[in-house]
Amino acid sequence: LGDVIASAIYSFDPFMPAMPYLDLGAKVKFPTADEDKGLGTGAYDYTLNADLYKPLGAFALLGGVGYTFKGDIEPDGNLSSGLKLDNTVSAYVGAEYRFTDQWLAGVSGDYREAASPFAENGKEVSAYLTYRLNRQWSITGSGGSGFTNASPDIFAGLSLSYGFDAPF
DSSP states (O other), rough: OOEEEEEEEEOOOOOSTSOOEEEEEOOOOOHHHHHHGGGGGOOOOOEEEEEEEEEEEEEEEEEEEEEEOOOOOOOOOOOOOOOOOOOOOEEEEEEEEEESSSEEEEEEEEEEOOOTTTOOOEEEEEEEEEOOOSSSSEEEEEEEEETTTOOOEEEEEEEEOOOOOOOO
């Protein structure tokens, strides 16, 4: 099991008809990954983010920026040096297509600033497919590939989302 992430997002309707939707969010990364296997830092991280979403018929354009406050790695014998990680900026752009009221697919390109001068910035491309179970619940499968040493060669994920009577 890797780190567990919990997030909360508040969505604002467009302020004027031509404007995009705005989402403001916060995330907490809980350090549940095994540090001894190099799967995590053992520290909590906190992220604030803003996302824009502009529907254009069945298509939509999306993008966003985030800022992550990195937790300090505690020294632990020979396992950790107690390295101080830098806070980071992240950004993404993407597009999606709604096939039906229940099915949605999209692609995105992501950038993540390195948390250390000894690491590279992360650059990835991903695709996802979402199935809406009902007005509140949806399930998303995703996968992708990275372009730098700081990104995974390939990755996959599955998420279950709940929205308070949220639009798709």
